[in-house]
Amino acid sequence: DPKIIQKPKYLVAVTGSEKILICEQYLGHNAMYWYRQSAKKPLEFMFSYSYQKLMDNQTASSRFQPQSSKKNHLDLQITALKPDDSATYFCASSQEGTAYAEQFFGPGTRLTVL
Amino acid sequence: GDSVTQTEGQVALSEEDFLTIHCNYSASGYPTLFWYVQYPGEGPQLLFRASRDKEKGSSRGFEATYDKGTTSFHLRKASVQESDSAVYYCALSEGNNRIFFGDGTQLVVKP
Numbered sequence: 001d002p003k004i005i006q007k008p009k010y011l012v013a014v015t016g017s018e019k020i021l022i023c024e025q026y027l028g029h030n031a032m033y034w035y036r037q038s039a040k041k042p043l044e045f046m047f048s049y050s051y052q053k054l055m056d057n058q059t060a061s062s063r064f065q066p067q068s069s070k071k072n073h074l075d076l077q078i079t080a081l082k083p084d085d086s087a088t089y090f091c092a093s094s095q096e097g098t099a100y101a102e103q104f105f106g107p108g109t110r111l112t113v114l
Numbered sequence: 115g116d117s118v119t120q121t122e123g124q125v126a127l128s129e130e131d132f133l134t135i136h137c138n139y140s141a142s143g144y145p146t147l148f149w150y151v152q153y154p155g156e157g158p159q160l161l162f163r164a165s166r167d168k169e170k171g172s173s174r175g176f177e178a179t180y181d182k183g184t185t186s187f188h189l190r191k192a193s194v195q196e197s198d199s200a201v202y203y204c205a206l207s208e209g210n211n212r213i214f215f216g217d218g219t220q221l222v223v224k225p
Contacts, residue, residue, distance in 0.1 A: 105157030
């Protein structure tokens with residue numbers, strides 16, 4: 001059974017619209033993360049949460065807003081979508097939010113903005 | 115700022131060849147170093163990590179040694195198999211839980 005679920009697997013959106021990417025982890029972890037992988041850039045850290053609190057934010061744009069409704073959920077809301085937002089978005093989790101902790105990655109959501 | 119440089123963008127080998135992927139890092143402190151592997155359609159998965167100078171990480175025949183003097187963490191495997199074909203990422207984390215990834219190296223192993 002998959003331990004980190006990301007929904008949907010593929011997503012197509014039009015410029016200016018808003019979408020929510022879903023992430024649920026069933027590993028009992030306390031820290032969760034979002035990363036982005038695009039054709040132009042390598043895997044890029046976006047956010048980290050620990051015990052449902054924001055720990056680190058490396059995303060300059062406020063159009064990206066994580067939402068943690070439950071301990072094992074960390075969704076990503078993206079507003080006013082742009083073609084440059086097209087990428088695969090990976091959710092990850094770790095037991096604790098420390099530098100040494102192994103981060104486990106989900107299968108990703110591939111977002112295409114037209 | 116922290117960064118990771120992988121020299122090779124793509125490596126093409128035949129089965130049983132020796133593999134080296136070069137990784138150099140830049141960090142202000144004493145980072146934890148990682149090698150991740152990513153297969154098509156999947157997220158990255160940890161191969162192994164090392165957190166102190168001269169520590170060797172290893173898994174599935176792959177290994178790398180943390181070298182603070184040369185700021186390197188080169189990935190090596192003595193004999194690659196076709197099933198090793200994937201993208202390999204060198205990465206670091208320092209003081210927090212943010213991971214910085216290199217650009218990745220596409221490994222293609224021909225039978």
